[in-house]
Amino acid sequence: MSEDAMVEGAAADGASNAGAVTSTEMVRGTTGNGVPYVARRGVSPDAPVIAAWHLLDPPRSEAAFAAALPLDGLDATVIYFGLPLNGERMPAGGMDAIMQLASEDPVTRLFEPICLGAIAEFPQAFSDAREHLGVDPSAPVGLLGGSAGSAVAAGVLASGASEARAVVLVSPMLQLEPNIEQMSAFFGRGAYDWKPPAQAVATQLDFVRQAPEIDATGAAVLVVAGADDEEGFLSPARAFADASSAELRVVDGVGHALAEEPGIEPAPQTAGAAAYDAIAVAWFRDHLASNPREDRS
Secondary structure, eight states, X not given: OEEOOOXXXXXXXXXXXXXXXXXXXXXXXXXXXXXXXXXXXXXXXXXOEEEEEOOSSSSXXXXXXXXXXXXXXXXXXXXXXXXXXXXXXXXXXXHHHHHHHHHHOTIIIIIIIIIIHHHHHHHHHHHHHHHHTTOOTTSOEEEEEXXXXXXXXXXXXXXXXXXXXXXXXXXXXXXXXXXXXXXXXXXXXXXXXXXXXXXXXXXXXXXXXXXXXXXXXXOEEEEEEETTSOHHXXXXXXXXXXXXXXXXXXXXXXXXXXXOTTOSSOOOOOHHHHHHHHHHHHHXXXXXXXXXXXXXX
């Protein structure tokens, strides 16, 4: 695992850090299984650790997501992982290559390697990054994800691999199937043909169906959606909240993206991202207990 030089600026250029107890230094590294990340260390020795995954819409990289949702004022080690086929792992041809994969088959060529790939690589990536950052093994764990990254966070939680105590899912993608139906026109194809391999992927990324497994973890789950988001995201968010013990908050005036295009590099924080950040900070502060082992006894 490698670590680059420290770079400054946990928050976006326009975001305030006044009164924050968070570190302003970001570490950039790569885990032993090749997962890139940026991270900031918590200040307190017993600070919790939060694993985070970005959107495919802006902010569409780990660094951009760290700028959009810096968890300003929260004393925690936050590890923003890059998704497969994004950032440093984007195929040759960049976004044009991604759009080509999506036009060929958005489920098996795009969402399967991105979402299921990130879920599969999480245990080693998290272990490596946590060790390299000097996080106490007993530190409480949180998960944060946006859009496709929210599917990763939900999948990691449902798998039982994280021991997370608190989870925040923003601009959530909690069922793949309605999302694909809505996006088919955007990807330049007609109605999607749900063949068995694609249906198997959709089943694995259907967190309404997996609500019992998620509830069984005991984690406090918050879903934050924008009132201006597409129905392909909003309807599953409502269904997930109905099927689980998760709390749903719908924020007026916010759509799906949480940064301006192109969304790859860190950028000034939007009003919507700032609102989501404050909500996430409050949730993690309230639900990440100082000693999860005692809480579970």
